[in-house]
Amino acid sequence: MKYFFILTSFAFLFSCRRTFEAPIPDLAWDNFNSLSAVRLQNTQGQKMEGIYSFSDGSLDFGTEAAVKWSYTAIGSDTTYHLSFFCQKDVSYFICEGKRVDSSILLNGYWRRMIGTETGRVRLTITQQNGGAKILSALPLASTDNIVITGVYGDGEAVPDQPIQLQKMRPLFRATPFEIIAHRGGGRTSDLLPASENSVEIIRMASRFGATGVEIDVRMTSDGVPILYHDGTLNERLIQKNGMIGPIENYSYAQLSALVRLIKGERIPTLREALNAVVYNTPLRYVWLDTKYVGSLQKVRDLQVEFLQKATAIGRSVTITIGLPDRDAFESFKKLPNYQNIPSVNELTREEVREVNSPIWAPRFTLGLQNAEVAAVHAEGRKVFVWTLDIPASIQEYLTNGQFDGILSNYPSAVAYYYYAKQ
Amino acid sequence: MQNNKLFLLFVLLSLGMASTAQETDEFTSRPTGRGEYSLVAYASGGFGYFPSDKGTPAYLQPVKTKWNTVGTLRIMWHTDRLLKAGIETGYITFYSYKLRDSAGRTGKIALNATPILLEFSMSLKNRFNIFAGTGLYILNTKLDYDGKVNSNKLSSGWMLAASYIYPIGKKVGLGTEVKWLYATETSNGSVCGQIQLVWRFLKW
Numbered sequence: 314m315k316y317f318f319i320l321t322s323f324a325f326l327f328s329c330r331r332t333f334e335a336p337i338p339d340l341a342w343d344n345f346n347s348l349s350a351v352r353l354q355n356t357q358g359q360k361m362e363g364i365y366s367f368s369d370g371s372l373d374f375g376t377e378a379a380v381k382w383s384y385t386a387i388g389s390d391t392t393y394h395l396s397f398f399c400q401k402d403v404s405y406f407i408c409e410g411k412r413v414d415s416s417i418l419l420n421g422y423w424r425r426m427i428g429t430e431t432g433r434v435r436l437t438i439t440q441q442n443g444g445a446k447i448l449s450a451l452p453l454a455s456t457d458n459i460v461i462t463g464v465y466g467d468g469e470a471v472p473d474q475p476i477q478l479q480k481m482r483p484l485f486r487a488t489p490f491e492i493i494a495h496r497g498g499g500r501t502s503d504l505l506p507a508s509e510n511s512v513e514i515i516r517m518a519s520r521f522g523a524t525g526v527e528i529d530v531r532m533t534s535d536g537v538p539i540l541y542h543d544g545t546l547n548e549r550l551i552q553k554n555g556m557i558g559p560i561e562n563y564s565y566a567q568l569s570a571l572v573r574l575i576k577g578e579r580i581p582t583l584r585e586a587l588n589a590v591v592y593n594t595p596l597r598y599v600w601l602d603t604k605y606v607g608s609l610q611k612v613r614d615l616q617v618e619f620l621q622k623a624t625a626i627g628r629s630v631t632i633t634i635g636l637p638d639r640d641a642f643e644s645f646k647k648l649p650n651y652q653n654i655p656s657v658n659e660l661t662r663e664e665v666r667e668v669n670s671p672i673w674a675p676r677f678t679l680g681l682q683n684a685e686v687a688a689v690h691a692e693g694r695k696v697f698v699w700t701l702d703i704p705a706s707i708q709e710y711l712t713n714g715q716f717d718g719i720l721s722n723y724p725s726a727v728a729y730y731y732y733a734k735q
Numbered sequence: 736m737q738n739n740k741l742f743l744l745f746v747l748l749s750l751g752m753a754s755t756a757q758e759t760d761e762f763t764s765r766p767t768g769r770g771e772y773s774l775v776a777y778a779s780g781g782f783g784y785f786p787s788d789k790g791t792p793a794y795l796q797p798v799k800t801k802w803n804t805v806g807t808l809r810i811m812w813h814t815d816r817l818l819k820a821g822i823e824t825g826y827i828t829f830y831s832y833k834l835r836d837s838a839g840r841t842g843k844i845a846l847n848a849t850p851i852l853l854e855f856s857m858s859l860k861n862r863f864n865i866f867a868g869t870g871l872y873i874l875n876t877k878l879d880y881d882g883k884v885n886s887n888k889l890s891s892g893w894m895l896a897a898s899y900i901y902p903i904g905k906k907v908g909l910g911t912e913v914k915w916l917y918a919t920e921t922s923n924g925s926v927c928g929q930i931q932l933v934w935r936f937l938k939w
Contacts, residue, residue: 534884545888548922553790555830555846557876557920558886566881570836571844573792 335429335504338469345420353410358382360447363480370476375401379732383519394520398729402427405725406434407520415440433472436463485734491598491718492727494523501575508574510540512581512589522728525598532605537565538583587619602635609644633657677701681714761902764858766815773938777809781929785830795834803828805927819856842880849873866896872918890920908933
């Protein structure tokens, strides 16, 4: 018995921990990278948006996909992406597009968020299948057909499994709706290409289907608002470096120089994050989830500054200060003229009225609350629900609820169910 | 220098206690008799080695110190059974390193821990014992870069150890112990080699 104990102890001591990864595969494709291939323009990409039906590939991706065009602008360089938000298992493709003669090539990767599956996708829209119409200067007619064909594969394998999609109808946009990505675009634990609450994930959020982001705001020891979710430095969020304990113990200079997020990014300041939203993305909504106790004045100052900057470049962006608890609520009430400051309020409807929050944000576990939501609508306010991740629940809340937005770790699932509505 | 003084003090204390233990019976970790109970203190000092290469990112151009001093104190309740129970605490530096940032500024980080562990022990042979325990580690970062920071966090953790105790009296033994101290928050631990003074300070 005692020798069994010793052997078991050693087995435990030297056992390995399994790590999970879902890296973006190598996207090299000779045809796509040839000198004759030219990047698609914004107007061409927008013509491909719509709800498509799978005739090949439905076993892995379901019956339909909502196809959406988005951009990332870094300086004078703008990159466009075509995202396919699929009906099955929170799966999506993210592709870049180029034209070769009168055909369109779409090159990218697919990912299933339930698990770690990923792989390459190579798609084509031939001249006869709608390529010529998309590339022409004329708008698409409702009768114009688009058929996308191609292949996908697992991991780094050469893609050889067939895909075919046909455009069925335009995206649903009858009612304004916000698809809000949690933690700037998604959680680090979901093995996305960038860390949560980083500038890099904010720049990717619209590719995942988001129209807005929720980001977590904390304060350094020297009073710099930064993005970080947890109360302490830990290996869930940062690369191991010997620094532990409350993030508020460290100055911004220390965090910036010494700490890297899991994917290697620096912890961003709130200023850097808002700068990315306004200047790099098409995102139109920001939920500043205040995770610290103390004055909100610096957050308010940045809110004012970046609302003005967005207006100055002709962008309509809403930035709201989150009020998740009584501490934040009381700090908010100390701001001058607080009843005119845009906020998103997770407390009761009475507290929403008290500080005149334009958005009420109840948690999803409270249910659809249609009567309460209608009453808040009657006051001229919006209602966002958080945090919905289960596809069946997302569908239920979109079909039977009256919410104006959903906060989710899986914005691609919300995007599919919203745009697929009829 | 300070570590050397501590080690010297430990050796002198061991010899002093050994010289006072003139009884003819030898110290043993095994049950001494039916219905006999005692409390035994284990004071240990030595070095810990942090085997992992993680925890010192390359972008900080680290100069890592993997060998660090470790001191622990354990109190075990010896009963008339083979299994014993007790608690252990102490202080260990898991690792420390000097760093240089991209601008050339230098600094230092040390990750220390104070374990507070509930332990169980069994004597396999007359002088050979094994220990296993679990509990809390009070982790502590000492940062010296652009100002000094002292930051703490609680972590769960565990330990495993094996010791050989050579009796130098009825109440006292001198031993060596190999020990693995592991804090889950750091996802790693140190293997420690210690010299140990064992003292049965209360018996009933």
